Amino acid sequence: MTITLIIDGQKIEAEEGATILEVAREHGIEIPTLCYHEALQPYGACRLCVVELAGPRGPKLVSSCSYPAEDGAVIETNSPLVLETRKMIVELLLADCPDVKVVQELAHEFGIERPRFELEDNDCILCGLCVRACKEIVGVSAISLVNRGVDKKVKPPFEIASRDCIGCSTCVFVCPTGAIKLEDIGEPKLVHHWASDFEVVQCRICGDHYLNPEPITDYEKLFAEET
Ligand code: SF4
Ligand code: FES
Structure with missing residues (x-):
């Protein structure tokens, strides 16, 4: 069955059963991920892929890698709330794994120079x-x-x-x-x-x-x- 949803103001048609992330990527909308791999079942561990989903009681944040794309959904992938949430996730990751290249690159993207939290020296981000x-x-x-x-x-x-x-x-x-x-x-x-x-x-x-x-x-x- 074909569904219709709106992502970042763009009306999109997709096949029922796909996740928000899959539909977004199919249409060239980039969402950052860390614990997602197309060959594996989604796990929803890192939360970096959060997007804002409009609902009757206001918007809520969902993990796009595991949340299904639903008919009539209205989604924002880069709203201020989404960006703020992702930035906090990256800051926490940087504090936990300050020497990990993939985390450093994300921190650079989000303009984080030094996390406000105590530094650890882990190299595993527990992405599973x-x-x-x-x-x-x-x-x-x-x-x-x-x-x-x-x-x-x-x-x-x-x-x-x-x-x-x-x-x-x-x-x-x-x-x-x-x-x-x-x-x-x-x-x-x-x-x-x-x-x-x-x-x-x-x-x-x-x-x-x-x-x-x-x-x-x-x-x-x-x-x-x-x-
Ligand atoms: S060792 Fe840690 S960072 Fe590496 S894949 Fe496993 S859970 Fe992810
Ligand atoms: S990529 Fe979706 S929760 Fe990690």
Whole structure:
């Protein structure tokens, strides 16, 4: 079914079922995002994509990446309230992750030089992209968001090497901040991934190197140490 809505004063026709963000982008209306990826389910974590949606009791802010585009909706993507809200989100992010390039670039865009809040030194913005990619694309859920509030972080279950991790590095590639490191830990060529170690082996036919998806972690020893 075709619906009609208004975004930034522009009358737009769209197919029912799309989100506000999808409809806006299809029509060249840019909305900033951090935790959105078109290959993954929306998560609504960063709130950077907020837009103003008119309603009978006045306008409200909604996350455009997860909110459905509805027939008759009137949306503003750059109203003063939207810009003020996004600026506050970026300022908080900058205080939390002052050395993260993607956050610095956003801060620059919003004219923020120095956040008013106490500086931390985190490099994870808790966007959850790595966790969703591991679950939805790789299908293993080797990592998840653990704890709450200020202690929230991405970790393998029980913060020890996960038997489910295949060292595919999807989480490394999808992470917008570089918070996930794939470390070369020397010869014989080993790669450290979360709490698991993987061996890089050479193909006898083509000579290329690839990661052996079987972690070399000695789980029996590890679990014996943990208990
Ligand atoms: S590690 Fe990277 S992808 Fe995962 S939640 Fe943190 S910033 Fe997002
Ligand atoms: S991009 Fe929509 S909440 Fe993060």
